[in-house]
Amino acid sequence: MARAIWTGVITFGLVSVPVGVFTATQDHTVHFHQLQRGTSDRIRNRRVNQRTGEEVDAGDIVKGYEVDEGEYVVVEPEELDEIAPGRSRTLEITDFVDLDRIAPVYFDRTYYVAPRGKEYLKVYELLRTALAETGKTGVATFVMRNRQYLTALRAEDQVLVLQTLHWADEVRDPVEELPELPKDRAGRGKELDMALRLVDALSGPWDPARYHDTYQEKVRELVRAKAEGKEVAVAEEAPRATNVVDLMEALRGSLEQAGGGGQASAKGGRSDRPSPEKKQRKRAPAEKKQGPGESRKAPAQKKQGPGKKKPASAKGGSGAGGRSAAGTRSAPGKRSSAPRKKAEAPSRRPSPKETRSDLREMSKAELYRKAGDQGVTGRSRMSREQLIDALSGAGGRRRRTAAA
Numbered sequence: 485m486a487r488a489i490w491t492g493v494i495t496f497g498l499v500s501v502p503v504g505v506f507t508a509t510q511d512h513t514v515h516f517h518q519l520q521r522g523t524s525d526r527i528r529n530r531r532v533n534q535r536t537g538e539e540v541d542a543g544d545i546v547k548g549y550e551v552d553e554g555e556y557v558v559v560e561p562e563e564l565d566e567i568a569p570g571r572s573r574t575l576e577i578t579d580f581v582d583l584d585r586i587a588p589v590y591f592d593r594t595y596y597v598a599p600r601g602k603e604y605l606k607v608y609e610l611l612r613t614a615l616a617e618t619g620k621t622g623v624a625t626f627v628m629r630n631r632q633y634l635t636a637l638r639a640e641d642q643v644l645v646l647q648t649l650h651w652a653d654e655v656r657d658p659v660e661e662l663p664e665l666p667k668d669r670a671g672r673g674k675e676l677d678m679a680l681r682l683v684d685a686l687s688g689p690w691d692p693a694r695y696h697d698t699y700q701e702k703v704r705e706l707v708r709a710k711a712e713g714k715e716v717a718v719a720e721e722a723p724r725a726t727n728v729v730d731l732m733e734a735l736r737g738s739l740e741q742a743g744g745g746g747q748a749s750a751k752g753g754r755s756d757r758p759s760p761e762k763k764q765r766k767r768a769p770a771e772k773k774q775g776p777g778e779s780r781k782a783p784a785q786k787k788q789g790p791g792k793k794k795p796a797s798a799k800g801g802s803g804a805g806g807r808s809a810a811g812t813r814s815a816p817g818k819r820s821s822a823p824r825k826k827a828e829a830p831s832r833r834p835s836p837k838e839t840r841s842d843l844r845e846m847s848k849a850e851l852y853r854k855a856g857d858q859g860v861t862g863r864s865r866m867s868r869e870q871l872i873d874a875l876s877g878a879g880g881r882r883r884r885t886a887a888a
Contacts, residue, residue, distance in 0.1 A: 492573035577622035615639035678735040685742040
């Protein structure tokens, strides 16, 4: 059971409800101890006098604010306690605002708020429902550990959530702080249309369980491999910056990789046009109308010598002569001796998109092992995306397409 890190009372108007504040998140970072190289001896930090090198007791340490080089104003701990906000136990809501009016940069830490006793459930749920139905968030201040916080109190399905906010003077202005920012907006053009199609192709519902801290996974794999005396997988290379000249090609390749190449409309939606494979299946029944051994009579045209085949018409069967079972035209005025075969439906294979979605769930180490099992050559020099291409077969298809 979680323990409250702060207890007090939420007030709005003349209504109040006793609550406890609980930490909403936990850290999953891999933590290391400091050791002296070549030994298992732990390293400890000590407070030492910079000038003498001697260790200083905690009771002899005071705070100093540097007003000039080497000149400090010394402040005693008791003086800070005298001006501290105190140990207030009230979280007073002073304003209600629309949640989307608070810029994300202001949000800091997240906490859960729960009532301190069954007798306060009704008032607690009343406040939660009011915030949920109005879409408002309560702005409040409170004191915790001798520090005052600006907070936003908002409603979720079953709980009130308290988020600490940065004060206005803590948020930097990007225009003043950053060296380079675009001065002009992106104009309408092919690049923007393709970027919108790419966003549409990669869009989906928010599912936080899909995302993993791959760096921490690699740290654990590194520790496990070193403990077992195994080889450590190399890190993937950082992607190179896209040159403006290669921007269209990069966008086009990204669409193909996402499975949206040529299938999305300029507005970002997907096109309903059938693929060439579907068109071929639709045409197949029409080609079976001729019975075995039958051929159409050709209009008077230049005769062909024996053994010669006339090329197929660009319209797929409307030109002179009938089409034989092998797909070539028979000589005018003669019957085809070979019976017509039924059009064979292409064999069902997993689509690249289905395969790639499964592969994207894997870490690079898992992809590397899978590539080793399948005998993929050059896998040690491949990035994560290249491994996905090789395993899904997309890389080979693109090379064959380019060669054609």
